[in-house]
Amino acid sequence: MTDAAALTPPAARPAGVPLSPHLSPRIAARRRGRHRAEMRFRLYGLAALSLCALALIVLLASLVWSGLSAFWQTHLRLEVEISTRHVDPTRPQAGDYGGMLRAALEARFPEVTSRADRRRLHALLSSGAEEDLRRMVTADPSLIGTRQRLWLLAGTDVDMAVKTGLSRVAQQIKEGAGVRLSERQLEWLERLSREGDLALRWNSRFFTAGDSRDPERVGVLGGLVGSLLTLLVCLALALPVGVAAAVYLEEFAPRNRFTALIEVNIANLAAVPSIVFGLLGLAVFLNAFGMPRSAPLVGGAVLALLSLPIIIIAARAALRAVPPSVREAALSLGASRMQVVTHHVLPLAMPGILTGTILALANALGETAPLLMIGMVAFIVDIPRDILSPATVLPVQIYMWASGAERGFVEKTAAGIMVLLAFMLSMNAAAILMRRRVERRW
Amino acid sequence: MPMSAALLVLAILALAALGHWSGARFARRARAAGQRLPALPVYYGWYVALWTGLPSLLLLVLWAATQDWLVRQILLAQLPPTLAALPADRLALELTHIRNIAYGLAPAQGASPEVLAAVGEYLRLRGLARMAGWGLALSAAVGGLAFAAAQLSPRLRARHAVERLVLLVLLLCSVVAILTTVGIVLSLITESLRFFARVPAGEFFFGLTWSPQTAIRAEQVGASGAFGAVPLFAGTLLIGVVAMLTCVPLGLMAAVWMSEYAPARVRDIAKPALEILAGIPSVVYGFFAMLIVAPVVRDIGTALGLEVAAQSALAAGLVMGVMIIPNVSSLSDDVIRAVPMSLREGSLSLGATQAETITRVVLPAALPGIVAAVILAFSRALGETMIVVMAAGLAANITINPLDAVTTVTVHIAMLLVGDQEFDSAKTLSAFALGLVLFFATLTLNLIALHLARRYRERYD
Numbered sequence: 001m002t003d004a005a006a007l008t009p010p011a012a013r014p015a016g017v018p019l020s021p022h023l024s025p026r027i028a029a030r031r032r033g034r035h036r037a038e039m040r041f042r043l044y045g046l047a048a049l050s051l052c053a054l055a056l057i058v059l060l061a062s063l064v065w066s067g068l069s070a071f072w073q074t075h076l077r078l079e080v081e082i083s084t085r086h087v088d089p090t091r092p093q094a095g096d097y098g099g100m101l102r103a104a105l106e107a108r109f110p111e112v113t114s115r116a117d118r119r120r121l122h123a124l125l126s127s128g129a130e131e132d133l134r135r136m137v138t139a140d141p142s143l144i145g146t147r148q149r150l151w152l153l154a155g156t157d158v159d160m161a162v163k164t165g166l167s168r169v170a171q172q173i174k175e176g177a178g179v180r181l182s183e184r185q186l187e188w189l190e191r192l193s194r195e196g197d198l199a200l201r202w203n204s205r206f207f208t209a210g211d212s213r214d215p216e217r218v219g220v221l222g223g224l225v226g227s228l229l230t231l232l233v234c235l236a237l238a239l240p241v242g243v244a245a246a247v248y249l250e251e252f253a254p255r256n257r258f259t260a261l262i263e264v265n266i267a268n269l270a271a272v273p274s275i276v277f278g279l280l281g282l283a284v285f286l287n288a289f290g291m292p293r294s295a296p297l298v299g300g301a302v303l304a305l306l307s308l309p310i311i312i313i314a315a316r317a318a319l320r321a322v323p324p325s326v327r328e329a330a331l332s333l334g335a336s337r338m339q340v341v342t343h344h345v346l347p348l349a350m351p352g353i354l355t356g357t358i359l360a361l362a363n364a365l366g367e368t369a370p371l372l373m374i375g376m377v378a379f380i381v382d383i384p385r386d387i388l389s390p391a392t393v394l395p396v397q398i399y400m401w402a403s404g405a406e407r408g409f410v411e412k413t414a415a416g417i418m419v420l421l422a423f424m425l426s427m428n429a430a431a432i433l434m435r436r437r438v439e440r441r442w
Numbered sequence: 443m444p445m446s447a448a449l450l451v452l453a454i455l456a457l458a459a460l461g462h463w464s465g466a467r468f469a470r471r472a473r474a475a476g477q478r479l480p481a482l483p484v485y486y487g488w489y490v491a492l493w494t495g496l497p498s499l500l501l502l503v504l505w506a507a508t509q510d511w512l513v514r515q516i517l518l519a520q521l522p523p524t525l526a527a528l529p530a531d532r533l534a535l536e537l538t539h540i541r542n543i544a545y546g547l548a549p550a551q552g553a554s555p556e557v558l559a560a561v562g563e564y565l566r567l568r569g570l571a572r573m574a575g576w577g578l579a580l581s582a583a584v585g586g587l588a589f590a591a592a593q594l595s596p597r598l599r600a601r602h603a604v605e606r607l608v609l610l611v612l613l614l615c616s617v618v619a620i621l622t623t624v625g626i627v628l629s630l631i632t633e634s635l636r637f638f639a640r641v642p643a644g645e646f647f648f649g650l651t652w653s654p655q656t657a658i659r660a661e662q663v664g665a666s667g668a669f670g671a672v673p674l675f676a677g678t679l680l681i682g683v684v685a686m687l688t689c690v691p692l693g694l695m696a697a698v699w700m701s702e703y704a705p706a707r708v709r710d711i712a713k714p715a716l717e718i719l720a721g722i723p724s725v726v727y728g729f730f731a732m733l734i735v736a737p738v739v740r741d742i743g744t745a746l747g748l749e750v751a752a753q754s755a756l757a758a759g760l761v762m763g764v765m766i767i768p769n770v771s772s773l774s775d776d777v778i779r780a781v782p783m784s785l786r787e788g789s790l791s792l793g794a795t796q797a798e799t800i801t802r803v804v805l806p807a808a809l810p811g812i813v814a815a816v817i818l819a820f821s822r823a824l825g826e827t828m829i830v831v832m833a834a835g836l837a838a839n840i841t842i843n844p845l846d847a848v849t850t851v852t853v854h855i856a857m858l859l860v861g862d863q864e865f866d867s868a869k870t871l872s873a874f875a876l877g878l879v880l881f882f883a884t885l886t887l888n889l890i891a892l893h894l895a896r897r898y899r900e901r902y903d
Binding site for chain 1: 767
């Protein structure tokens with residue numbers, strides 16, 4: 001095809017200059033109008049494209065804008081006395097670490113005496129701080145009996161206040177806006193901040209923890225592992241079946257009604273809404289076959305059915321791209337049709353097939369709706385271990401955080417999306433690299 | 443359990459490998475003895491291996507699919523009278539409960555002794571069924587091995603036999619696509635029929651109020667809600683129309699500019715950049731709609747003195763439109779470029795400007811393909827779930843005002859089936875009826891689009 005851009009119309013003339021002595025002024029005016037219409041049309045096209053680009057930029061920028069802060073989490077520095085009063089050195093697992101932390105807070109703010117104020121004081125720390133301390137002492141019981149200056153995880157209200165800016169929160173409290181911190185708590189935070197004991201620190205928990213009810217304690221690892229297991233099941237089911245189906249249809253199938261039926265089916269399945277596959281999974285895999293709910297096995301099976309048509313279409317295109325001369329040469333040397341396919345055509349088409357498969361998997365990675373149907377939306381704290389344990393996947397995790405009521409979940413949702421997009425991007429990049437590497441022209 | 447299942451599969455594969463080895467050895471020995479074989483030794487190996495592995499793996503899959511049903515039937519037959527006397531739908535609920543306890547998804551505390559006994563029985567039966575299945579699979583493997591080994595002879599045309607088997611497997615794999623469609627249609631239709639046994643079809647298709655009962659309590663069985671799905675259909679169409687009004691002008695103009703005006707280098711960047719829009723998961727768009735677009739739409743509307751719902755159809759539709767722009771632009775771009783150059787040249791040579799050529803010659807020539815792209819995009823908009831779940835809400839209104847809150851078919855399918863369900867209530871079953879409507883609506887649109895696209899391709903080939 002020739003280049004369409006080469007056919008640009010003649011450059012517009014300056015207004016007033018006659019186009020040609022033969023043209024009547026009326027025609028000349030009309031022609032100027034037509035050229036203006038041409039410019040307008042061109043602008044509409046450019047504007048449409050720019051609007052699309054703008055939408056993409058706004059989308060990504062707003063995600064980064066609202067999600068970046070989730071990678072840092074507010075911590076308080078306190079001097080904690082790991083005394084034998086709270087923990088028995090022989091059984092460090094069972095110590096009263098909450099009491100230890102409360103004592104540390106009260107030691108830091110000795111003027112706080114009333115019951116209500118003490119409760120407010122205790123609310124500054126997250127329950128995750130207790131968890132961290134327990135893990136630390138259990139790992140190293142020699143700490144018992146010592147005093148440690150530790151950075152401890154702050155609660156979500158403190159975190160939100162620090163991220164908004166303490167002075168702005170003070171302003172909001174004065175205006176009577178709905179702030180979840182009291183004036184006293186803010187004073188304590190300001191004091192800690194002045195003394196350098198309140199800081200945003202890298203949130204490594206976000207990459208090592210599973211889900212939680214508290215926004216400051218959530219992590220993506222559970223969803224990430226769940227997604228990985230689900231994708232592995234999907235790959236193990238969809239790739240062999242998809243390649244086999246593509247080989248049959250492209251290399252062996254006779255042209256008859258049955259083949260035509262299969263082809264229409266595949267084309268249609270590629271456009272069936274994904275939620276319908278979820279209904280299929282629920283009715284067939286869960287209710288008829290009695291497979292366990294929330295398991296990556298079922299999720300992977302549903303996603304395999306979903307991505308099968310896409311893989312078949314990509315694999316057929318890759319097989320078709322192998323030139324007939326390869327087949328003819330092999331056949332002329334006496335190979336059977338099956339040998340032609342397994343020894344020559346399939347190895348040559350494999351890079352293309354794998355590229356298409358990775359793209360289909362990247363697509364499956366983002367699927368949410370069908371997995372809601374088969375119960376992968378449960379609240380699961382533990383990191384899934386195998387394909388039968390209850391799990392959730394990254395997009396469903398994002399959906400659950402997005403519907404979380406606490407304000408702290410907003411940044412976590414956006415951060416989770418950033419992780420998901422990074423995951424997808426690396427898959428796509430792998431596919432593109434592979435295509436570059438192995439692209440060959442016959 | 444997955445460990446031991448993996449061991450079983452490994453055992454079958456090991457048997458198949460053994461079969462391969464023994465088959466190949468037979469052929470090599472026969473050759474060494476000076477016999478002429480009709481195939482290479484490796485095919486004798488594959489012949490035995492396929493007969494060992496294939497039937498037993500197939501059997502294993504079939505057994506895995508049916509064993510739970512068998513176990514449930516046996517369990518039902520043995521239930522103590524206090525449980526067996528329950529009405530059918532309560533019984534189904536009880537069975538789900540038993541299974542949940544057995545899988546560790548529900549706490550065992552507080553369950554009645556009958557239920558606990560049934561849990562024990564269920565676990566025992568399941569263990570038995572698993573052992574039986576494994577015995578079956580292993581004996582099939584050994585039997586297949588023995589059968590194939592007995593067939594081995596220097597006159598066996600091993601390559602033909604192997605190729606026929608492989609072809610059969612390939613055929614079976616391509617039938618999976620048909621099986622999937624059949625599975626979808628059957629599961630949707632059977633569950634929908636159960637729904638229509640409770641709620642008349644007339645009410646579902648023409649009723650104007652949708653409020654499936656929300657609280658599930660075990661004592662409260664049967665439907666007390668209203669199941670008129672018209673508000674859902676109307677909401678789906680409204681959001682779909684808003685989405686199309688967004689994506690068709692933008693996508694089409696972008697496609698025209700990219701295929702007719704853009705320098706090759708810009709095009710090479712712009713096309714993949716647009717495809718990114720289609721690659722972003724819909725849950726991300728849903729969050730974007732919820733977090734950014736809905737408040738902005740609302741603020742603008744309020745500034746203009748309009749009443750805008752917090753979850754307006756406009757916000758959801760706009761974002762959905764952006765998501766499906768690539769569906770329109772990419773396909774349209776392809777069909778516009780497929781219009782033969784001679785048509786453009788003819789028009790330009792008659793003195794038409796390029797814009798006139800495009801609007802009067804190129805676009806009309808490409809129209810069937812463009813219409814197919816638009817129909818496919820509309821079908822995608824109807825079936826899109828996450829954006830509307832997150833940005834459109836559950837208010838079932840009939841309106842054509844895009845500033846109101848509406849809800850869609852997909853939202854209700856998702857919401858009705860999330861979480862634990864009582865599988866026999868009209869509420870749960872209604873999701874399948876909605877799914878059936880959605881499936882046939884998108885099927886019709888897809889078939890029309892496929893037909894148009896094929897006709898278009900034939901025209902210029």
